[in-house]
Amino acid sequence: MVNRAAVLGKPVAHSLSPVLHQAAYAELGLTDWTYERFEVGQGELASFVGERDETWRGFSVTMPAKEDAYALATTRAPVAERTGAVNTLVRTPGGWAGDNTDVYGVQQALLDAGFDPATLQDGVPVILGSGATARSALAALTDLGATRAAFVVRDQVRPATQAQAAADGVTLCGVDVAAAPVVINTVPGDAADSYATSWDSPVRSGQVVLDVRYAADRTPLGSAVTAAGAHLVGGIEMLVHQAAAQVVLMTGHDAPVAVMQAAGRAAMAAR
Known part of the structure; x- marks a missing residue:
């Protein structure tokens, strides 16, 4: 079964999260994982996530939806509770678990x-x-x-x-x-x-x-x-490390940080 993930926010077309996560999947041999991007504005997160089926395993959440993600999460990591913001949603049997890997x-x-x-x-x-x-x-x-x-x-x-x-x-x-x-x-x-x-x-x-x-x-x-x-x-540099933590949370595998750094820096150099 395919496992799907994506970055959500608005605007999001510029996001390099797909580059980082896809580089990690390739290095880890996770051929059954995909990572996309979707424009989701403030107040739109709950309806968007609610329409996704069980193949969707996790979401990276950027501005302006981090506080919406906090409200949507069924459970939250202590760091998310502390900051009142969630940038990571991971599907669990009990609902969406929220975390904040930005810290x-x-x-x-x-x-x-x-x-x-x-x-x-x-x-x-x-x-x-x-x-x-x-x-x-x-x-x-x-x-x-x-x-x-x-x-x-x-x-x-x-x-x-x-x-x-x-x-x-x-x-x-x-x-x-x-x-x-x-x-x-x-x-x-x-x-x-x-x-x-x-x-x-x-x-x-x-x-x-x-x-x-x-x-x-x-x-x-x-x-x-x-x-x-x-x-x-x-x-x-911040994005690489927060994305690496998301890879761990979503896939359960250690993130290949050096590979992700190289992919992110190369993408920046090409812009």
Whole structure:
């Protein structure tokens, strides 16, 4: 019997999740697994998933449906409960199990880039944005040892994000972006580039900036970050690791991370 999976979101045509998952299936010899993409907007997830038959084994969920996925899940992993967001749905006999592999993806992308968690003892990490992805970034930083964090937002930090910080014992404070040991951009699209001026001056030595957008190095923000002396990490690195965790959850097989990284980086180079 065929086993089917897909990424759901809107827009989703740009998603590299199919490239990563299909590369994993090929390496693992899972010839009975397929992975597709479907446009599913906010409020449409429950009806879409409800119309799928039992050949559908799992879904990767991206914006704007992560909170809808949280509501749909019959059971949720602790990290999903903690962040109020689900990016992974896996079929079980009792319904859909929800998980949030974005947290793992952020952690591994930072560690791969050489980020030293010890710098969180004297430095305050900065997160651009305060939505569902920002809550995953906050959880990742907290698990790496952060007890303080700063959010840069247009208005106010979302209540759900403030509540998560309080529950995790994280103090929210202000900080100069240039002094942060790590900055994570969770703002989608071109809106993030309005923050480029925060890097008009040199930054703390060793600063790592993770931009969840795939082509971070091709943006005004990425150019400013690099010019200021920070180490820029593109969102493809986070995507690889969160997808690897999804492969494990959906198929039960260890993910071939190196193969997935090579496939993701090659796809980015071809764009």
